[in-house]
Every structure is written in structure tokens, then in C-alpha cells.
Amino acid sequence: xxxxxxxxxxxxxxxxxxxxxxxxxxxxxxxxxxxxxxxxxxxxxxxxxxxxxxxxxxxxxxxxxxxxxxxxxxxxxxxxxxxxxxxxxxxxxxxxxxxxxxxxxxxxxxxxxxxxxxxxxxxxxxxxxxxxxxxxxxxxxxxxxxxxxxxxxxxxxxxxxxxxxxxxxxxxxxxxxxxx
Numbered sequence: 001x002x003x004x005x006x007x008x009x010x011x012x013x014x015x016x017x018x019x020x021x022x023x024x025x026x027x028x029x030x031x032x033x034x035x036x037x038x039x040x041x042x043x044x045x046x047x048x049x050x051x052x053x054x055x056x057x058x059x060x061x062x063x064x065x066x067x068x069x070x071x072x073x074x075x076x077x078x079x080x081x082x083x084x085x086x087x088x089x090x091x092x093x094x095x096x097x098x099x100x101x102x103x104x105x106x107x108x109x110x111x112x113x114x115x116x117x118x119x120x121x122x123x124x125x126x127x128x129x130x131x132x133x134x135x136x137x138x139x140x141x142x143x144x145x146x147x148x149x150x151x152x153x154x155x156x157x158x159x160x161x162x163x164x165x166x167x168x169x170x171x172x173x174x175x176x177x178x179x180x
Contacts, residue, residue, distance in 0.1 A: 029090035094140035133157030
């Protein structure tokens with residue numbers, strides 16, 4: 001008996017897209033970084049644009065504007081990155097690659113962690129690593145182990161999927177000022 005797959009072209013495309021491996025961006029760091037903010041894995045819109053936190057509903061740039069005292073939201077993308085580095089803040093992700101259908105962290109499957117310990121070893125002024133959400137904290141925590149010499153700060157996710165109010169998120173994110 002022959003087996004046949006019955007489904008729409010859209011369903012087949014959707015299945016093949018969900019099986020694609022998604023990869024993080026290179027780290028945004030220099031030797032002066034004091035605070036490294038780690039996300040989990042860029043979402044679909046970020047991957048499509050090739051930019052950290054490209055989804056306009058993601059509150060990352062608004063939150064970091066308050067932390068560093070610079071209107072990051074008003075700047076173009078390259079200027080945002082330069083402003084972060086100028087305030088001694090770096091960015092990267094806990095996940096180097098994974099399968100994921102959509103943008104939600106809960107859909108991450110078969111992840112490979114970024115080489116966080118190697119990066120951290122090259123940041124002589126690092127004071128803290130901030131985890132943007134629980135998935136970042138869980139995956140990066142394992143990759144980093146217990147060694148350090150820096151603080152670890154768990155933050156509520158800047159994602160629109162995490163429905164805590166902006167003011168409540170900001171209250172937690174403001175503690176990052178202590179590390180700049």
C-alpha cells in the first residue's frame with residue numbers, strides 16, 4: 001500500500017521553514033564592555049532584517065534607552081549599536097543555532113550554545129551578564145558554568161510575548177545602570 005502525503009503547498013512550505021536551522025548574529029563587543037546583555041535567539045523579524053531586536057513591538061531598545069540614558073529608539077540601527085558600545089554595553093545570544101518554528105523561545109529545539117565562556121574570557125572589564133528572559137538565563141547559565149568574576153542578572157524578557165507591563169520590566173532593567 002502506497003502512502004501519500006496530503007497537504008497544501010502552504011503547509012509543506014510551513015513545515016520546511018520550521019525545520020530550518022536559525023543562527024544568532026555575531027557578538028557586539030569590544031574590550032571595554034562592562035555589561036553583556038544576552039538574548040536567546042533572534043526572532044523571525046530580526047533574522048529577516050539582520051538586526052538585533054528588529055521587531056518594533058519588542059521593548060529592548062526602549063528599555064536600554066532608559067538604562068544607558070541615550071534615546072536609542074530615535075537612532076538608526078548602526079547608531080544604536082555604536083551608542084551601546086560607547087556606553088560599554090555588549091550584545092549577543094545564548095543560542096548559536098537551533099530549529100524553531102516562529103519566534104517564541106518555547107519553540108527552540110536542538111539548540112547549540114554560543115561559546116560564551118570564550119567570549120567572556122576576552123572581556124577584561126566585564127562586570128555583569130544580563131539575561132534577557134528565562135530561556136537566555138537557562139541556556140547561558142549552563143554554557144557559562146559557575147566560574148566568573150562577574151554578576152549575573154536575570155531580567156524579564158523584552159519580548160512582546162512576555163506580557164508584564166513596560167513599567168514593571170523597566171523597574172527590573174534599571175538595575176543594569178549599576179554596571180556601566
